[in-house]
Amino acid sequence: MENTLGHQAIIRRRVALVLKYLVLSVLALIIILPFILGLWTSFLPTTAIAKGSLSGVMSWQNYQEAFTQTPILRYLFNSLVISLIQMFAHLFFASIAAYAFVFLEFKYREQLFYVVLATMMLPFEAEVIPNFHTVRAMHLLDHYAVMVIPFLTSAFGIFMLRQAFKQIPWDLKEAADVDGLSHWQFYRKVALPYSRISLLTLAAYSFLGSWNQYLWPMLTTFSNRLRPVQDGLRQLHSEETATNWGLVQASAAIVVIPTLIVLFWGQHYFKSGLNEGSVK
């Protein structure tokens, strides 16, 4: 009697386990289906795709075409340059501004901080018309600078780093004052190293934000030489879709694969960083 009961419990546990894996697998499949289909078809000849077939001779043909006949590498390079500049600019300008709000004493400090906070609420999409006129008046259209200069600082970055700098014990600042460290020295030797995690999080946030920009580059750049990758894919898509699905899928794959690798590779760090921010 007792033996069969134990047996039933084991069976029940096994069924539960199988069910768990079933649910996990179905959900995972739904999530990665668009990736799998995109990658799969990027290896198929366009004639096969156009017929609605998912089988055919697999080859690197589409990739070869994408690399040689489209400016996809140039698009990637442009995006990399623009995103890196924006990222480092955010880290620098936002961190010195945040430093001022935490460690410096000056008139209207709180008021100015609320002003910065207010800019966080205003959507860039609603300001695009005057901004377009401004950069046109500055003769920046169709130039790298047009995708960098308006985004050199980040209100969100200032807000976030101000929170981080506030965690630095005030004793450290007093000790530094006694030792005669200037603000610049304290900023570089204490404030920045102390807030490493926040700086890295802001770096990731800024880089991704810049990489994903779509509307602004579309309005302000007109040549393949300068186009960042989102806008470049839009261009390729509008030129090739009806005729060359294979090429479009391969281009999309070329764009997404590096980000996926970075994401999986940085996964462990990223998770711990985010949790650290959200636990408290």
Next chain:
Amino acid sequence: MINSFPSIKRRPKPGLSPESNDQTQTQPVSFELKRNDKYYAWLFLGPSLLLLSIFVFYPMLRTFYLSLFLTNSFGEPTVFVGLQNYIHLLRTKSYLASLQATGLYVVGVTVFTLIGGLLLAAVANQKVRGIEFFRTIFTSTMGVSVSVSAIFWLFMFNPSIGVLNKVALWLHLPAINWLTEPHWAMVAVIMTSVWMHLGFTFLIFFGALQSVPKTLYDAADVAGTNRRYQFVHITLPMISPTLFFVAVITLISAFKSFGLIDLMTAGGPTNATNLLVYRIYQDAFVDGNYALASTESIVLAVIITAITVVQFKLLAKRVNY
């Protein structure tokens, strides 16, 4: 979440630290610092304030200013009309339809993203072998940009060669004209947008679930409650600040959707997916009606600012559960 950092006592009381006992020595230092501070403040804040003034404050004021005028094709104001643009806008049927479509889209995206993210997080929060692999897959859409998502999904939605209709065929269901039938086009962009948002949402929810103290569940087990009871009475209240935070972020992000619409439907069919930002773009940069587009921009800014203010207010209240 962000503003709940423990506040740190900025100035220790005199006598607590040995250095501050020596009044005569610290006095001159702090005097010198004060004079220094002003100079440093200008240096440190200057660049950011200048940039924010030129590219955030000025354009916001200018947009409002333009919304009170008629404009020429260069976007310069010509005739002052007061609030006429706003009145005109709210009487335009197609704009009201746009507002309605945006509302539908935004609510759809937010609700399904929250449900989906919570489901993924709950499922990934189990202890089974190989769970890390599934967690990695669940976060994967975080690495996908707007254009790539749109291209991958466009392929799946393709009426003749897309997978979705093939599955429909296989199940003996009628084929759907995704993207060319108004209702289905809305469904299609919502699906794509939810998929894009899921990775990030999952990651945040998963972190929140992991931070719920295990002792609470242990106590509930002892009390003999079942899983569903525990989910409703322990998990949900504990993660409610995170839920709320993600809801607002998703809501705002959905309001700003542009790339997806541009690539997938271009606002069509028959304006069914002509969301607010896409409309601004069309009115300003395709039709050259800058006054109208400015008015629409102000409406958008008001909506998003209102959501953010409500978020700050509620967050301040609710975070201390």
